[in-house]
Structures are given as C-alpha cells and as structure tokens.
Amino acid sequence: MTVAERERGRAPGGTRDTEAFPARLLQATIDSLEAGERRVILDLGGAQPGSLDLLSGFRCRYCIGDVLDDLMRLDARQEPVSLDAVIDELLPASVFGNADLVLCWQLLDYLETPVLEALGRRLRHLLASGGLIHAITEYSASDMPDPMHPLFLDRDGAVRYASVRSGSRRPAPRHAPAELQKRLGGLQMERAVLLGNGMQEYLFRL
C-alpha cells in the first residue's frame, strides 16, 4: 500500500469499509499520556485480539464494555431516569470507573438522541478528572453500514473494521461538532480531525 493510499484508508482496489486507517489523533492522545503512569482505558466496543495485542505491552487497565448492541437496542422513548438506570447497570463504575481514556467509536452515529445523551451523562461520571473521550464518526459520507461494522484498534495502531460484511446502509446523521458536544453534556471538544477516508476523529475532555 502506498503512503497516499494508507492516508486515505484504502488498499489498492479496496473499499473503505474493509481497510485499516491511521487515527492520528488517537495515537497522539496516547503518546501524550504522561509517561510511566498506569492508565485506565475503557473501550465501549467488544473484545478484539488486535486491541489486546497492542495494549498488552503497556501499563494500563484495559476495560471492555461491550455495550454496542445493548445501547443500540435501548428504547429511546423511556424516561431519562430509566435510561440512566439501564446504562448505569451496563457500565458499572466499580469496573469501568476512573477512566483516563474512553474509546467511543461509531456509537455517536448509531444511537438515538435520548440514548446518546444518557450515554454522555454516564461517561461524564466514569471519566477521571481531565479524562478524554476519543470518538470516530462519519462526516463526509451520506450513509453508513447498517448494521454497524465495528471498528477496533489493530496491533499496529491503526483502526480497522472487525469484519467485512456486505449489507445495507442507512443515512449517516453527520452530527455537527457543536451538536455532539451538547449531546455529551458539555464536554469540551479539544480537537477534531477529518480523516482521509471521510470519517472524523474527535477528542472531548471532561
């Protein structure tokens, strides 16, 4: 793969949904963590060998929430207090609390607004002081895979789709940065980077 192709997140002749792409904001975030300190990383996605491989050599507690399906199944018509109770149970502070970095990839595109806001409330509670949320969303594309094709961290530090599945697509919400910031309860958006493949990386700080 040429440098230009890697930057675009495509292999020669490949499609975007099948290839790895560099997430430079994520890499920079990890690089910026203070050297030598143990960190807590919460991945809202499922367990993936590549992510574990990459993180297994470093000082961290790697928490796997595996809540993508559970969150997408939630009935958004519930009262906020009910949604909060369900999400609290899905992400108990005893296991997932005090997180320095939360990996929240694609979820912001797939959750209905009330659920997204409830998740934002929960993440604020789970984050350590000064903790970060790293999010990846669709930005340029008008549609996205349906159901979601989960992303995971590859052992070489790139972000990759967990599986290649053909399937239908649905309109992408294409949230504006300010809207996401509002939905996440006013977390500060530190940086946003548009990737070569049309997705957007965000970094929010508590």
Place this chain on the structure above:
Amino acid sequence: MSMFDLGKRGDGGKPATSQEDVKMQDRETTATPAAQGSSQATGGRGAAVIGPSIHIEGTLRGGEDLVIEGQISGRVHLPENSLTIGPKGRLKAEVYAHTVYVEGSVDGDLYGADRIVIRKSAEIRGNLMAPRVALEEGARFKGAIEMDSKSVESAMNKAKQASAAETSASGGGAAAPAETKTTGSGSQAKPTAEAAGGKGGA
C-alpha cells in the same frame, strides 16, 4: 516519550501476543486429551474432569490439572496447576490457577499466575489478572483486563493470601478435601465432594 514505549512485559522485553499464546495452547491441548473438552476422565498424568452433569457449590481446591465441564458456584483454587473451563463448563466463581483456559462461560474474576487464554467460544463477565492474556476472535468478554505488571502482582498476592487464610481457617492444606456440595443433574443427592488434591474426576 510514548506510552507505547513503556512498561513492556513478557520475556526479553517482548510483549506476549495473543496469537503466540494461542499457538502454545494448541500444542498443549494436543498433548492433554482431557483438555480438549472431553468429559472423559483421564488416568495417569491427564487432567481430572468434572463432567457436565456435576454441579458444585463451594470452594474447590486441588493439586492437579482440572477440566470443568459442569457447573461451579463459589471458588476454584489450583495454584500450581492448569484449569480448563470446557465448552460446557459454567462457572459463577472466582478462579485462581497457574494457567486458565476458558472455552465455556464464566461470571467472576479470573486470576492466572502464568496466563489466561480465552477461546473463541468463551463468554466471560468479570475481571482478568494475569501476566499474559490471550484472546481469540469471537470470544465475548465484558470486564477489565489488568495490563500493569505491578497491579497484577499486587492482585495476585492478595488473592494468594486470601486463599491461604481461608485454607488455614478451614484447617486444611492444598490437598485438603474441598468444602463443596455436589449435585448430579439426575438426582437430588448432595454428597460432600473430595474434589481437591485427589481424584476430581466425575
């Protein structure tokens, strides 16, 4: 300096990877028939097997390798040996073993003095503490994996001490009879199981 440059664990500074560990396990299961998920007890140097119809409640201790295809609620303590939770195994327990292989279902924390290997058929809800953790694609896991060697060591020591204190309080050693209640699926019988240190096969 990058976080990724620090705290590397594993032999010779090279972090163990899940693929390497999985290959190691492949070789070991080939050499140990009972660890392939069979419910047949093996004699000689093979692992003891708790069959799928067995349900144990309590603390299970032992001094030999063990394969669990049944249900355990409580604690499993095999500090010097390997534990395989087979595809039919269902544990609601805290587990401490030298090496832990998971193919079945676990609700509880796992401590592996050497390593923990999670197979693709595994479903785990709990926390993992081990110097090396390997995971196969397809496994379901919800919880935390401690990657910091100091934290792992501290947690392992605490688990060891808690277990030693419990053993001492019960007046037994590693080979003492387990404090267990065992039920077969086809009866209401609840004999006390001599599951530790001796023949754990069912």
